[in-house]
Structure formats: structure tokens, C-alpha cells
Amino acid sequence: KAGVTQTPRYLIKTRGQQVTLSCSPISGHRSVSWYQQTPGQGLQFLFEYFSETQRNKGNFPGRFSGRQFSNSRSEMNVSTLELGDSALYLCASSLVGKLHSYNSPLHFGNGTRLTVT
Amino acid sequence: DQQVKQNSPSLSVQEGRISILNCDYTNSMFDYFLWYKKYPAEGPTFLISISSIKDKNEDGRFTVFLNKSAKHLSLHIVPSQPGDSAVYFCAANQGGKLIFGQGTELSVKP
Numbered sequence: 001k002a003g004v005t006q007t008p009r010y011l012i013k014t015r016g017q018q019v020t021l022s023c024s025p026i027s028g029h030r031s032v033s034w035y036q037q038t039p040g041q042g043l044q045f046l047f048e049y050f051s052e053t054q055r056n057k058g059n060f061p062g063r064f065s066g067r068q069f070s071n072s073r074s075e076m077n078v079s080t081l082e083l084g085d086s087a088l089y090l091c092a093s094s095l096v097g098k099l100h101s102y103n104s105p106l107h108f109g110n111g112t113r114l115t116v117t
Numbered sequence: 118d119q120q121v122k123q124n125s126p127s128l129s130v131q132e133g134r135i136s137i138l139n140c141d142y143t144n145s146m147f148d149y150f151l152w153y154k155k156y157p158a159e160g161p162t163f164l165i166s167i168s169s170i171k172d173k174n175e176d177g178r179f180t181v182f183l184n185k186s187a188k189h190l191s192l193h194i195v196p197s198q199p200g201d202s203a204v205y206f207c208a209a210n211q212g213g214k215l216i217f218g219q220g221t222e223l224s225v226k227p
Contacts, residue, residue, distance in 0.1 A: 004160070033214070043161075043206065043217035056213045090160050105151055106215065108160030 002027065004109035006091050012115045018079040021112045025072050025093030031055075032074040033106060034066060037088040046089075049074055078114075086116045120144050121209050123218035132227050136194040140207035140218050143188065149210035152181060152192045154203045155220070161206060165192070197225045 005024040013019050025032050033056075034046040045058040049068035066076040072093075078085055092106035122141045130136045138152075148169045153161035167174040167181045167190070174181050180193045194201055204222045208215040 042219045045214040045216070048213060058214060092160075105163040105166055107163060108153075110158070110160045
């Protein structure tokens with residue numbers, strides 16, 4: 001069974017631009033979450049989608065947005081990029097609707113490394 | 118303020134010995150805890166989890182202990198192997214999102 005797939009793996013953008021990252025969850029997984037990892041802040045929750053609806057949101061500005069499609073694939077978008085947005089963006093999927101139930105942990109992809117110059 | 122803390126940024130252990138990674142949390146409402154392992158240039162890999170109604174969960178060489186009164190959990194790896202060298206994150210579930218610690222880098226020396 002294929003794992004969580006994120007594209008692209010690496011991305012370089014300049015300040016002010018926007019970027020779209022893509023995530024394909026594990027087949028059958030309906031919940032998709034996004035996390036940002038930086039050396040200073042660690043792993044921080046961005047948002048979570050289930051059945052095309054945003055179910056949970058972290059403390060990030062409105063420049064960060066996402067969506068989920070009917071096939072559970074998800075995209076996140078960052079507009080008006082800032083230098084501080086440089087990070088590893090991780091997508092994770094989960095099998096069942098009840099998040100983090102005992103038998104349904106998050107499974108992460110290998111991330112998209114975004115560099116903003 | 119950090120709700121989940123891993124106070125040791127690094128840990129070095131001899132192959133075959135026990136590795137003990139620690140994690141403290143502040144929010145007594147957390148109901149589910151997880152440990153992830155991360156290699157460079159890869160995403161975190163789920164290792165083991167524990168519900169707040171339990172105090173121990175074991176899976177092969179990995180055991181997680183939860184002390185709710187102390188708001189403390191630990192991951193024991195026995196015996197440690199060089200392939201266990203990685204960064205380990207503990208995480209707590211808060212209303213459907215995971216709150217991660219800062220990670221502990223484990224180095225297992227042959």
C-alpha cells in the first residue's frame with residue numbers, strides 16, 4: 001500500500017509569491033492534516049480536513065489555506081510568501097473519522113521543503 | 118507556552134542498552150499520546166501510542182509509560198540498536214490536533 005505522497009519535494013519561491021503544495025493520502029484515508037516544521041518552532045498544526053470540510057485549524061494567519069477534494073487528496077496554499085514561511089510542510093492522513101483514536105494514528109508523508117528567498 | 122516538552126535535546130546510548138526518552142505535558146485534558154521517529158529528509162513515522170486511560174503500552178522493543186499524576190510519559194527502547202538513531206517526538210492529542218514536543222535526538226553507538 002502506497003504511503004502519503006507529497007509533491008513537490010522541494011520548492012524555492014521569492015517573497016510575495018504564492019505557492020500550492022499537494023498531498024495524496026493513503027488509500028482509504030479520509031482525514032488529511034497539515035503541519036509546518038521549523039527549527040525554531042518545531043512541528044506545528046496548520047489544519048485538518050475530513051470529507052472536504054475543514055474540521056480543525058491551528059494558529060496560522062489567513063495567508064495559509066487549504067482544501068480537500070472528493071478523492072481525499074488535499075492541497076495547501078500560502079499566499080504573499082514571507083521569509084519566515086521557509087519550512088518543511090508535512091501532510092498526514094488518518095483512516096477513520098475519529099481523529100487519533102487508539103488504532104488510527106497519523107501517517108506522515110516526507111514533506112515539501114519550501115525555501116523563500 | 119509549550120504544552121508538550123522534551124527537555125533533553127539529545128541522548129547517546131550504547132547498542133544493546135536501554136534508551137529512555139522523556140516527555141512532560143501541562144494540559145490534563147490531553148487524552149491520547151503518541152511517539153514518532155524521524156530520520157532526516159523523511160516525515161515522522163508512527164511508533165507507538167497510549168490512551169490516557171492506560172499507564173503502559175508495549176509493542177516489541179518499544180514501551181510507552183504514562184504517569185498522569187506527574188503529567189509525564191516516557192518511551193523505553195530495549196535493546197537499543199544503531200538503526201534506532203533518529204529524532205523522537207512525543208505528541209499529545211488536543212481536540213483533534215497533535216501538539217508536538219521539540220524532539221530528542223537519539224544516537225545509538227555500536
